[in-house]
Amino acid sequence: MTIVFCNGKGGAGKTTLSILLGCALADAGRRVGLIDRDSQKTATRWLQETESGVELAVAGETYDATIIDTPPRLESDAVHQSLREADRVVLVSSPSPADLWTSQETSKVIQNHYRGKKAALLFNQVQRNTTLAREMPRLGERIGLAPLKCQVGRRQSYQHAMLLGWKALDAPAREEILQVSLEIITF
Template sequence: MIVGLLNQKGGVGKTTLSVNLAASLARNGTRVLLIDADPQGSALDWAAARNEEPLFSVVGLPRATIHKEITQIGQGYDHIVIDGPPRVTDLARSAIMAADVVLIPVQPSPYDIWAADEVVKLIGEARVYKENLKAAFLVNRKIANTAIGRDVGEALAAYRVPVLTASVTQRVVFAEAAAQGLAVHEVDEKGSAAVEIEAVVAELLELMQ
């Protein structure tokens, strides 16, 4: 499975999700590659902060040729996660063309919901060439027990892109883990954050069947 995380709005938690989804996939003994396609290189920074053995491979590829290079770069890997760029560019188009499924992280905020329009349009364009390309919204940094957290699914329904049932709540452990180059399951294997990430991965794998 090749999953690309994209949203033209910065600060939606793409890198945090990319790292933790890759870590969750790697826990099952599968070989996972994380491609950092964001020119800021945050996933590479995460890997550099890590003192433990690597959970998965991380490579930087912030250029608009990912879809052409992915077969060669991804050889021997079971899953590939692409941490996409924060803006709609040729690089974002390339990441979408390389993916089997595009995950669009959105925070429960009207700005995030409006900003998703550009990525949805790009996915529509890509489906002209890749008709089996799948896509889904993932509600990230959800604040528990708030009206906007509950209503975000309804607000996204207008896009005709499914919203994953699993969602990820705003938790301090994500930042604490990132600072040490760790995944949340390494900090607290049975904690709520790890459980939420596992649920997202399970739903993604189900979507790809």
Template sequence: MITVSIISQKGGAGKTTLAIHLATAAHDAGIPTVIMDTDPQATASRWGKWRAGRDPDVIDCASHSLLPDKLAALERAGAMFAVIDTPPAADIMAREACRVASLLLIPCRPRAFDLDAVRTTAELAQASGKPAYVLFMAGPPRAVLLYAEAERLIEQIGLKVAPVMLPERAAFHHSVAGGKTAPELEPAGKAADDVAALWAWVSKHDSMLSRHHVIKGLGV
């Protein structure tokens, strides 16, 4: 099973927004998908309840020791793609999420305090030895110089920057209260295009897909 762990030392970085949109995009591509909510704040689980039974399923997992077994059980049950939403700290759960991951995504706003907080998360990601990318969240849609400077700082820390982002869009905020995602709320909107670009990149990530020879629906 492909497992993408969303990690960040800083609260409010956009982990849950990234997790639910990535997981729903995978589900919409025809891949059996689950969201693992390991954050005690249980934001993804609340979204799952608001979703009223629609896929993807959101599974609570409060204990790091249970995470590998739960993922294994879900894979036996047919899940092929898992997105792990982690707590806002580099604690033992975040370390376990890194250990079981195929790919690490680190959401980050392109602002000074957020960029500085990535340093701790970078240490966690680098120690895991897994492919890891910073993915910019909730920044202005068009700010070439801002993103260029932010990318330079991230590369100095020793991380790569994803070639896609989820910038500030009203649809990301308005959709979650109804248990939806931005593409479900506004299928023809710009946020839907952002999510499509995110999924296109993740689904073609060689270091992840090389571990899985046949994945229905990916078209690779």
């Protein structure tokens, strides 16, 4: 299975979720390869500096799951190549109406590649029990991609994971990522 995270907007959480999904699958005993198509190479650096169980993908090797992190530029060939290769696409967006509206462009690009294939919207950096958290799924449908039921909260431990890897996650964070991961591989 090849899963790509994308959004034409920077800072949505593509790299964070690419790595955390990889960690969750690796923790469950799967062989995970990550392809870092962003020239900033944040994901590469993260994997080099922490113990995650996730490998940087090598051409010719076989993985249970291949995860592709993409740059925040829709015009980039790297984004289009990734969309062509993916079995499922996750558009990551913050739960802000402005960010969601700019995500609409990304949604259109995904749908051009993905007519009838598997693509979904994932809200990241959600603050629980807020009006935005409640209203986002409804707004999400208006940009043309079904939102996943799971949302990812704003948690410091996801930032700590960049330093310390999967083990930096406390139990609620780990549970949240496991639930999101399960939904991503089964939607």
